[in-house]
Amino acid sequence: MNKLWHAENRMPAKATLEQRIQWHKEHQEHCACREVPKSLLAYIKIKKLK
Ligand SMILES: [Zn+2]
Structure with missing residues (x-):
């Protein structure tokens, strides 16, 4: 687990769908300690299709 990345990239408490998608995209690249829901x-x- 990339603890440094997590420390610097906290998911906002009231993240919008866009923010959650963006967070998981970057998470997959830098850490991916858990799968995208x-x-x-x-x-x-x-x-991606659009
Ligand atoms: Zn992670």
């Missing part, structure tokens, strides 16, 4: 994955795929 399926509910968010669906949104990411939709965005």
